[in-house]
Amino acid sequence: MNEIHDHLPLPNIKPNSVALLFKRFLEPSFVVSYLWLITKIERQPFSGDYWVLAIMAFFASSYIFGEMHGRRLRRNPKSVRWIVPIFIDWLLVVAVLAVLGYVCELYSLFTVKIIVPWVIGTPFGLVVSQHAQSRVMKDMRTKGDIEKAIIIGVNPASLKLAERLADYPALMLNLMGYFDDRAVGRQPEGTYTPLLGKMSDVAAYVREHGINRVYISMPISAQPRVLQVIDELQDTTASVYFIPDIYIFNLIQARFDYVGGMAVMGICETPFTGINKFVKRASDIVLASIIQLMLLPVMLVIAICVKATSPGPVIFKQRRYGLDGEEIVVYKFRSMTVMEDGGSVQQATKGDMRLTKIGGFLRKSSLDELPQFFNVIQGRMSIVGPRPHAVAHNELYRKQIKGYMLRHKVKPGITGWAQVNGLRGETETLDKMRARIEFDLEYLRRWSLVFDLWIIIQTVRMVLKKENAY
Structure with a gap:
């Protein structure tokens, strides 16, 4: 259950306006100002070409810094852990500008002695900006210029929400405590925020202490009490948010949507819908085509060696x-003397006697997977995604592992997140x-495309x- 709650989203919690001001405006303004400063130092006019670059840099950095900020609000940064994301974000901005510059043929309009110091020096200025932002927000917290919040209901979802509020100080929300009709002794372990009273005490407490946000985390079975509390809170100025108990489930791409004007919530959905589906497919086609053209001579040599040995x-x-x-046919260079595809398929193991003379090398170097780029171009697979298992293995594990078939909500991949985390090759135990x-x-x-x-x-x-890899 703890693994499930680790993936709970932050319902209706947005980055603080001060933090977004830094990310959306002040930091992009610094990016542009630093470019202007370098042109002045180099005694170059800040001409129309540089204005075009400045505008593109402002909007690119505003978007990327703002979007990444929501994912990087964690507390207690140690050593360089809070600095590295700044450099990564700036590299993304530079990559976007480089692509735009190439497409629009703008490279010849700028001098190296201005662009290079700008690209190298900007992230160091952003580090200073990040430190300044932390100091400003710390001062605001000291002065009490933050919103107050309470949670109604003590349960795993509300405890996780409290943990998130503590983990993300940039949200500028101070959790005052819980309200619940249950006795203190019945609270789940780990409740470190005080129990302030019962549900009947909520409205009075909100008015008396100027509470800005009320999060309701109660089961549907408590609907009458919830409706009463919401009715009483209408006599206050507090914003009210409801945390539905569907968060006890293993959510995949959970989001709210509308069907004919009626609000519905998806709790298990593929990430590849709408524009994401197009982006994923386009990136697959482009990358797979380039890789196939580059590796075609290698594939011809491998094919000759497989046939000859x-x-x-x-x-x-x-x-x-x-x-x-749905069943698909996946291509690989043959690396074994057998071609198992029946009701029982034995995974390759270290020192497997079924390997051909070059089979061990092909599998260890993953060169046997190269024909799967044809599967990608066909649309059967993706470059990145859950690795496809033999049908026999699927039928075995879907009965033993809860949620096993959810991995098939996307196309299987040549490589995947599990493989780069050490789970490549043989999975000889159920735990693996x-x-x-x-x-x-x-x-x-x-x-996300960057994640891919x-x-x-x-x-x-x-x-x-x-x-x-064996």
Whole structure:
């Protein structure tokens, strides 16, 4: 249950306006100002070309800094852990500007002696800005310029919300305590915020102490009491938020939507809907096509070696489960003397006697997976996603691991989040397979194009190290 609650979203909690002011306006303004300063130092006119660059840099940094800020509000930064994300965010901005500059053919309009110091020096200025932001928000907290919040109901969801409020000081929310009709002795362990009273005491406490936010975390069975509290809170100025008890479930891409004007909440959905579906497919086609063209000579050499060293076909075809649990045919260079695809499939193990003369090398270097880029171009697979398992393995593990089939809400991938976390190759125990599934589901929750690129980079690193592949 704790693993489930670790993935609870932050319901209706937005970054503080001061923090967003820094990220959306002040820091982008610093980016532009620093560019202007360098041009003055170099005695270059801040011409129309630099104005175009400044505008693109402002909006790119405003968007990227603001979007990433919501994911990086954690407390207690230690050593360089809070500095590294700043450099990563700036590299993303530079990458966006580089792509725009290439597409618009703007490279020749700027001098190296201005662009290089700007690119190198800006993140250090952003570090100073981040430190200034922390000091400002600390002063605001000291002066009490923060919102007050209470939680109605003591249960796993409300305890996790309290933990999040403590973990994200940039939200500028001070949790005063809980209200619950249950006795103190019946509260779950870990309740470190005081119990202030019963539900009947909420409205009076809100008025007396100027509470800004009320979070209601009660089961649906308590509807009459909840409705009474909400009715009483209408006589206050507090904002009221409801934390539905569906958060006890394993949520995947949970979000609110509207069907014919009626609000519904999705609790288990693929991340690839709308524009995300287009972005994912476009990136797959572009990357797979480039990789295929680059590695075509290598694939021809491998095909000749496979044919020359053992009897049988060059390509091994195996049935796997794809998107929505539908069967697909996955291609690999044959690395074994057998071609198992029946009701029982034995995983490859270290020192497996079924390997061909070059099979061990192909599997350890992952070169046997190269034909799967054709699967990507066909639309059966993606470059990054949960690794497809043999149909026989799926039928076995879906009965033993809860949520196993949720990994099929997306297309299977050539590499995945589980593989770059050390779960590549053989999964000889149920615990290892369960751990792999946890990482697959985490990928569904966290997906972004940047996350995909990060997994690809980590995959290349692991392939070069040749870990856990037999």
